[in-house]
Amino acid sequence: MATRTRRKPDAPAGTAIADRDPVLLRRIHEVMVLTRAVEDRMVAMYKGGDLLGSLYTGHWHEAISVGAASTLRTDDYMAPIHRDLGAHLWRGMEPWQVMASFMGKATSPTGGRDGTLHYGRLDLGIYNLPSHIPANFPVATGMAFASKYRGQDRVCLAFCGDGSTSRADFHESLTMASVLKLPNVFVIENNQFAYSTPLRMQSNSETFAIKAVAYGIPGVTVDGTDALAVHDAVAEGVARARAGEGPSIVEGVTMRMHGHAEHDPADYVPKDMYDEWSKKDPVELFENVLIDAGVLDGDAAKKVREDARQLAIAARRKALADPMPEPSGIEDGVYAD
Amino acid sequence: MPTDSGQATYLEAVGLALDSEMDRDPDVFIIGEDVGQFGGAFKVTKGFLEKFGARRVVDTPIAETGFTGLAAGAALVGLRPVVEFQFADFISCAFDPIINVLARHHWRTGDAMPVTMRAPFGGRLRAGPTHSQSVESYFAHVPGIKIVMPGTPEDAAGLLVSSIRDNSPTLYLENKYLYRRLRASGPLSLDPIPLGVAKVVREGRDVTLITYSAGVSQGLEVAEELDKDGISVEVVDIRTIVPLDVETIVNSVRKTSRAVVLHEAAKRLGYGAEIAATIQEEAFWDLDQPVVRIGALNTPTPTSPPLEDAVIPQPAQIAETLRKVARA
Numbered sequence: 001m002a003t004r005t006r007r008k009p010d011a012p013a014g015t016a017i018a019d020r021d022p023v024l025l026r027r028i029h030e031v032m033v034l035t036r037a038v039e040d041r042m043v044a045m046y047k048g049g050d051l052l053g054s055l056y057t058g059h060w061h062e063a064i065s066v067g068a069a070s071t072l073r074t075d076d077y078m079a080p081i082h083r084d085l086g087a088h089l090w091r092g093m094e095p096w097q098v099m100a101s102f103m104g105k106a107t108s109p110t111g112g113r114d115g116t117l118h119y120g121r122l123d124l125g126i127y128n129l130p131s132h133i134p135a136n137f138p139v140a141t142g143m144a145f146a147s148k149y150r151g152q153d154r155v156c157l158a159f160c161g162d163g164s165t166s167r168a169d170f171h172e173s174l175t176m177a178s179v180l181k182l183p184n185v186f187v188i189e190n191n192q193f194a195y196s197t198p199l200r201m202q203s204n205s206e207t208f209a210i211k212a213v214a215y216g217i218p219g220v221t222v223d224g225t226d227a228l229a230v231h232d233a234v235a236e237g238v239a240r241a242r243a244g245e246g247p248s249i250v251e252g253v254t255m256r257m258h259g260h261a262e263h264d265p266a267d268y269v270p271k272d273m274y275d276e277w278s279k280k281d282p283v284e285l286f287e288n289v290l291i292d293a294g295v296l297d298g299d300a301a302k303k304v305r306e307d308a309r310q311l312a313i314a315a316r317r318k319a320l321a322d323p324m325p326e327p328s329g330i331e332d333g334v335y336a337d
Numbered sequence: 338m339p340t341d342s343g344q345a346t347y348l349e350a351v352g353l354a355l356d357s358e359m360d361r362d363p364d365v366f367i368i369g370e371d372v373g374q375f376g377g378a379f380k381v382t383k384g385f386l387e388k389f390g391a392r393r394v395v396d397t398p399i400a401e402t403g404f405t406g407l408a409a410g411a412a413l414v415g416l417r418p419v420v421e422f423q424f425a426d427f428i429s430c431a432f433d434p435i436i437n438v439l440a441r442h443h444w445r446t447g448d449a450m451p452v453t454m455r456a457p458f459g460g461r462l463r464a465g466p467t468h469s470q471s472v473e474s475y476f477a478h479v480p481g482i483k484i485v486m487p488g489t490p491e492d493a494a495g496l497l498v499s500s501i502r503d504n505s506p507t508l509y510l511e512n513k514y515l516y517r518r519l520r521a522s523g524p525l526s527l528d529p530i531p532l533g534v535a536k537v538v539r540e541g542r543d544v545t546l547i548t549y550s551a552g553v554s555q556g557l558e559v560a561e562e563l564d565k566d567g568i569s570v571e572v573v574d575i576r577t578i579v580p581l582d583v584e585t586i587v588n589s590v591r592k593t594s595r596a597v598v599l600h601e602a603a604k605r606l607g608y609g610a611e612i613a614a615t616i617q618e619e620a621f622w623d624l625d626q627p628v629v630r631i632g633a634l635n636t637p638t639p640t641s642p643p644l645e646d647a648v649i650p651q652p653a654q655i656a657e658t659l660r661k662v663a664r665a
Contacts, residue, residue, distance in 0.1 A: 077414070114445045122413065122448045130437040138406020138434055139413065146411040149366070149392060156410075169433070172403030179398055334480045335580075336449035336504035 017293035032062040032283045035086035037308035038095045046262045051102045054261035056117045058083035063282035064252035067230030071238045077156035079127040079140035082117035091124040099319035112325035134164035137173035144182040155183045155241045163194025178215040183241035191256035196268045209251040224252030225282040338384035348516035350490035352381045354497035357527045368395040369421030378423045401430035409438045412450040425458030425472045439506040440481030449504045457513035465640035471602035483507045484579040488553030490521040495530030512551045533580035541571030544595040544663040549575045552599040559655045568663045587619045594625040604632030
């Protein structure tokens, strides 16, 4: 099965947009804007000393994260990574909970037992992953397996980075999912760097989607700064998975615009890369597409941004005021009752 | 399919218990390499594919991390996977999903991952350094995994039933040397045997032998020999090393005042170290002698019979140690 590179449609964006659900488009925009607002706020919180340790952000991943998550039904599963705040917010994660997680607060989804980026909630269908990414991939195949086992058509969407593709979990999961024909879509967020390791030291593959050929499944590379391109490619994979036709790979190409985490100045990144990619802000690009198409007007866009900013400020206030956890009972739950 | 002949082997007991749990609970499935059409490397699942179908008897590619992590995800959303590792030696290929996913997920999130991992382990089959390992101590150090090590066909059945029904990840280690060497003394009960309850399998006065898995039958044989010399050995089968039934161990040691711990794993940092330390914490003033550990030498397990026999505990060494401790 061939992989292909899908470029932005040559037709004016407005043409395609007109046929789409404006409510969905505006919702994608809102969540992308909120993602950016929360992460910008959290960068300030990191600098101001509000957080326990470092902060992992997804600047320039918003189109992948939200574009992909927005293809799912609410009963589908997700196994996102640390660049995917947008996918969490899409599912209903509260920004203050994410902040509480980075602060070790009792109100974080793990009550402070885990922290930082480990805040997934099963009640939202989101697997809370460990640090060993893509350890979420095998788990994602299991959630998909359970769906198939029960004769359901629920799909599991799993995310990883370019660096993850080198690990055994990646290969074993893709092998298992394709052999067992599991309803998975694997999204590879190619952001050019795995911590300090650039693409050329990570993989000799021309693309990451091309790896799909070896698994006998479809793979596609899309512009990861284009929310609609991501949405469409993932939607195709989800439809295929839901129909029982097995897994697929979607590679979204973007740039990691901050360090691996905020402690990392990322001075190993050539400056001209930042200059080039700064012209491709996914949030701004999508907003312009919607405004050009008349789905959103300038005032409405401004309001979305201001609402998101206020929400992030309120979230910080709540997270700061929330209590730290009590150590009593720390041995409870090591084993499940 | 296995049927209970009234004298089921240890291996048949494992199969009968698994069959019974798959009958009882439609969410239980078996997954691993060669478990389906081949019936498993040791034939524990012979006939399962025909009876339960490919949906519940899942042959996989050679991908231990892949299928263990798959089991974790399936368990997270309500299934009860039973994973078969073809040899416990291959479990190292799945360290990450076991340690970083299964063992700590419930504590981190409150969401259970009820996966049972079955693995044939141990030596004396002349299988060499990477087919004979005792792996329990790797995992006993990690919070969150229960570790079950039956030493009889009866316990193999009842403890597997409990392991599958338990909501925690459970490592169920089958001693492959015992597979076809031990037989049940009557029809098997498939009632669950609670995890964390040790059993005094032989009452004695002079010294307590604390052991598990193959150490139980080995210890009982040695105890019968020593009985002829007037040495009365109490044998405690701890059955599950996590959770550990400290009370039964301590009660026995209080009675005999002497304790020897036996396992086939290497002595250095083997589970005997934990048991010996626990005894000195809980029953130091009841002891007449220091607690002695018997375990394998600190080498890989060799292949050739004279070499392997020199490395892992043998009856003569066990007898000599018990005699020495009992008479000191």
